[in-house]
Amino acid sequence: MKIFAHVSWLFATLIIATSLTFMIVTFYLLPRPYSRKIAAWLIRIGTFFSVTVEGKEDPKAQMFLVNHQSDLDIVVMETITSRDITWVAKKELFDMPFFGLALKLPQDIAVERESKTSLIKLLKDAKRILKTNRVITMFPEGTRSTKGTMLPFKSGAKIIADSNNLRVQPVVLMQTAKYYNTKEFYYRPGRVKAIFLESFVADKSDENWLSDLRVKMQKVYDDELANNPRHR
Template identity: 50%
Template sequence: MKILARINWAYSTLVIFTGLLLKILLYPFVPRPYASKISAWFIRTLIFVHVREIGTPDPEAQMYVINHQSELDIGVIESSTKRELAWVAKKELFEIPFFSLAVRLSREIPLERESKSALVALLKAAKERIDDGRIVCIFPEGTRSESGRMRRFKPGAKLIADKLGLTVQPVVLIHTARFFSTKRMTAAPGVITAVYLESVQADKNDKKWLEQLQQRMQETYDRYEQRKES
């Protein structure tokens, strides 16, 4: 079984890289955001991953807050909404060959960690994308977590949402690492559950709204994970 999982992982990794190349090649020739959407569907289709959506994307949402477990997470969200998304990604990705071209073409938002001087640039970029009709997407944990317990949300999402007065929709992805994990070098076909929860309005006077949002997302994750286990 381990050998089969490694073979599936190698195949899925090749598909993901090919999907990114497809996005790069299509970007100059198709209207926004079709290059990203086609790439996401290409990856999902060829690695035999389906998505079961619970709830619906809020047409008024300006930010998605999403738990992060796998490299599949972006493709799942991209393929489940017609809206154009703007992903907040660590600055290092903008400096890696090939990856940098993919994120720069679609004008994702670079995040420089532990840098207060980059805060103004981050807010400006987020506002520009929102004014352009895009949804800012952020993984507030800051990194992937495969344990089922979400890491403590970093304050970046709250800062952006508070400063810009955004409508924030939480999205809970259920155990995507079961279907692709670089850490364990495993992959498998299956059905991913994406739960779109009710949106909240960012309120800078409420110091705990992001903390409460994380609690609601974790409770949702636990509930659907228990259903899957049973």
């Protein structure tokens, strides 16, 4: 069974690499964000996973905050919204051969965690993106959590949202690491569930709204897990 999962992982990874190649080659040939959207759909269809959506996307949302378990999370978000997404990711990913180009071409936002000037650049880049009506999308945990418990949310999301008075919409993704896990070289087709929560306008006077949001998102995740055996 493990051998089959490893072979499936290799197949899925080849599909992902091929789709990213398509995106890079066609980026300047197609109106944005079509090259990225088509690439995401090629991955979703080619790897035989589907997505069930609960709740409604707010068309006025300026920021999506999403829990992070798997590389599939990006594909899920790109295929459940038609909006032009701007991903915020650590600078090391932008420096990677090939994959980094898939982030640089759409002018996503790179974050240098150890840089003293990183915060200034982050705010400057966010203002640039907001003028283009793209949706800033972040994994506030900062890295993948595969055990079902969300990691503490980092302050970057709150700083951007508070500084620009953004309308934020949280999105809870269920068990994506169960289907695609790069650390364990594991993949199997399945049905992922994405839950849009109610949007809200960031209130910088509330120092705890980000940590409170983590508690709320975790509760939604836990309740869904408890009430839907399919996710286990």
